[in-house]
Amino acid sequence: MRVAMIGTGYVGLVSGACFADFGHVVTCVDKDAAKIDQLNAGRMPIYEPGLEDLVAANVRDGRLSFALDGADAIRKADAVFIAVGTPSRRGDGHADLSYVYAAAEEIADLIEGFTVIVTKSTVPVGTGDEIERIIRARRPDADFAVVSNPEFLREGAAIGDFKRPDRVVVGLEDERARPVMAELYRPLNLNETPILFTGRRTSELTKYAANAFLALKITFINEMADLCESLGADVQQVARGIGLDNRIGGKFLHAGPGYGGSCFPKDTLALVRTATDAGSPLRLIETTVEVNDARKKAMADRVAAALGATDLKGKTVGLLGLTFKPNTDDMRDAPSLDVAPALIAMGATVQAFDPEGMHEAAKLLDGVVFRDGPYEAVEGADVVVILTEWDQFRALDLDRVKLLLKQPVMVDLRNVYRPDDMKARGFRYSSIGRPE
């Protein structure tokens, strides 16, 4: 199959590379000339384990290419994927669809023969209908079907998630698109991945429902962690105790500083707005959004509390981890964007280190001192705070950390270490939802 992938963000680039690896001929198109140059030179615009090698292998074998001008690829394509950004619209929290609609117009002018147009971007319910309307209005003669095929990959585990998904959801209204989509995903059948064919609106909503449910699950365990602290219980054991029940499932029950990233905050907000507009408000998700926002901001108070104070005047905080999760350089809606400014507002000097996120973080975080490594960030600090669970922070030389700190205090917002162990090593240690 010939595929044109519009947009080389996380979803576009990973999907494009993986479809090429499935044996299809893929052209990834982007308006950003610098990005296309970078990709053509074999450099990845994002940090994602395994991506560079996957891209290189498929470029070498002639199945994957990158283009600034997508005209030729779109004309020849059996399927054109729209994988452009859908950021939150300033002011109202709705998804901004201007990039999606611009892509639809461009596609309309170019397609030849029967073409399946697929939205991979997370788009509000009804977007497929609107794309169809735009193309039909511009090219009444065009032969096409618009399909929704949301992506469920996680950053940091993107290639594995794409190639071995729990399921693929395909929403369509025109049966002619079904064999095309089945053929695109054919290599997955070997692994017995269910491909769920639904109506287009159902598929669009399924994506939002999945992210909202996961955000809700995390927020549930975060609140349970707070309750554990009040009652002297251990949230990790509670999570295991409930997660072993198959109806609940053990994943996404790690308590922490609140969820961040490019998807959950944006998608929960957009779903809340959609539901309100539709007259069916989602009160659980409204509360999830509020609770999570407040949680991220409140993390700085825990740092002061660990030092037995209500502010951080004259204190230095060694902050480990800035990205919203490990194995990515993505800083979008990362808890650090709330936590670091709150620490500074309380009077602290913040010395931070992140393995991949500092370049981006430097643009977003005023007043933070960036250090070259975890030990440099900890040196001379009154307290070390673990904010993102990168592997290298799981394996710190704790004796060295202790010597470098002014006093041995650790606030572990990801429950990387064990309270009894830290106590035995002489640390004043606080974590999330576990007895100290």
Ligand code: UGA
């Ligand atoms: C999320 C979903 O997991 C993907 O299925 C989805 O495709 C993607 O959004 C998307 O819509 O594009 P992602 O944002 O990459 O993926 O990252 P997650 O691993 O889901 O983590 C999101 C946030 O939740 C992070 O801040 C993470 O630290 C937090 N989290 C996750 C917890 O605090 N506890 C958990 O148990 C799990």
